[in-house]
Amino acid sequence: MENIIVFCETRNGELCDVSLELVTKARLLAEELGCKVDAIVIGKEVSSLSKTLFEYGINRVFCADDERLSEYLTLPYTRIVTSVVAEQHPQIFLAGATNVGRDLAPRVAAELQCGLTADCTELRIGECEDTAGVKHENILLQIRPNFVGNQLTTIVSTSSRPQMATMREGVVSKQRVDNPVAGEIITINTQSLLTEEDFAVSILKREVEARKSNLKGAKVVVAGGYGVGSRENFELLYRLAELLHGEVGSTRAAVDAGYCDHSTMIGQTGVTVRPKLYIAVGISGQVQHTVGMEKSGTIISINRDPEAPINKIADYVIVGDARECVTHLIDQLSK
């Protein structure tokens, strides 16, 4: 039976959340397909991570333990992943839409001549008809916001295997299985597989910078859009967020207008958040933004347009000017 393979990313010797989220998602897909989920882990002393992977329902772990691979390097990682996939013929291959996954997956896809969909927000199993009118069953439906406009697009790769997709962090919640079974660990012989050429690029230095904010894990998010109107008005959002012990987020239009920093952007190309309270100020609610916040608890929309699409998913809609409403909120909360 052809399985699903998930590329599991590690950072500082730990499995990344996005990988465990993907494994959880893959398990659900595998149940429908009646197959199993295997994982590939690459790095230094990574075999010890297998235990965690078994707790998440992984069947077999393909393990490449090699000191030289403690940090991600495109060429050797590509060679390892490609060789496992070429040997195992999985029907589906998944990786996180992270710096690493977005560097690795396209290279692997090109190597194997497979279709790849980036940044999926949903994956499902279904049937479809290809361009030649041939029906296919048990196909991976790869869903992501459309390139332009307020639409969701479903993409399939019927002619190439594996069907490949990257998925954004935070779209599904990671979950252990109830009765984990220890699976199999398969060691990859990197000494014989990798060549000197694979190490043509070397890392001279790597520096982790302290996060400016904890947007991803924030309980309260005050997000501003183009309708906030200025950088100065954005300062008010910071005041409001401070009063609520929350963080400030934004939309791409607000970032493009120069109101705030790119790191605050929420949505398809930004951060995915799930706070208890989300206050959207001057945000219209295009799908590329809402995929990053729709799972929030309580949503408040402040917008002068009563018909703004975001109002539909809001629990409270304040129709009015951004500056005025935020000022009132600050006044009330300071009391």
Added chain:
Amino acid sequence: MTKIKIALLIKQVIDTRISEGWAPGADGTVDRNALPAIINPEDLHALEQTLRLKEQLGGNAEIVAISMGPQRAAEALRECIWRGADDAVLISDRKVAGADTLATSYALALAIKKVGASLIFAGRQTIDGDTAHVGPQVAQALGIPQITYAEEVALEGDSLVVKRRLDDGFEVVKSPLKALITVGSSAAKCRFCNAKRMLRSRKAEIKTWSAADLDGDLSRFGLAGSPTQVLYSEPIVTESKGGVVLTSSIEDIATLVAELRSNHTIE
């Protein structure tokens, strides 16, 4: 020292960054013709890096901008020339249309080989696709290393030292001169050029190559060479949650704050 040929991959995209004046219709689609066409923003950051590298090489480099697209994409290539590129090639042919990223990279890689470039620059991703696939896939097709998310590129002897911007910080890597580099928006903006150069390049000739000129496997171009298929796009119809509608009056906002406090949404 022999001249280094640098290829710069660019794409003409519609400017979806302008948020006023266009809104998707009820069916969720956007009238693309109503939007201006521009060079994909990160491709301009990549162009700036090629210009800086050429300076570091004492001018001993030739920058060839390459794009694939409809005829009107020639405008974008002409802009590359007035901004400092030396030459430009447009791949334009019905046979390459409808390509996904794999088929696109195949065609671009063939064009790069034909141009004879050994070092390739591209934007990290486009604003209309956002996939960031094309850079790595071209690198794979050419069998050379890739360095993604570059912020600064410096020449050191016969190597490149590249600072990469990452989610959680940065990384500095050393790479051979035969590589593909994708540049992100954290890199320096593209310089302006002088008016004289702009006028001179108004008539600059843009070479146009067809699929046949690329001398490749025809089944790997365009729609035929694209393993991914867009099944359908659906407008997002959300039913209204029926949220409470308030005005911006002090009274309404005071009531809201009281309610959020009483149901412990806020402390």
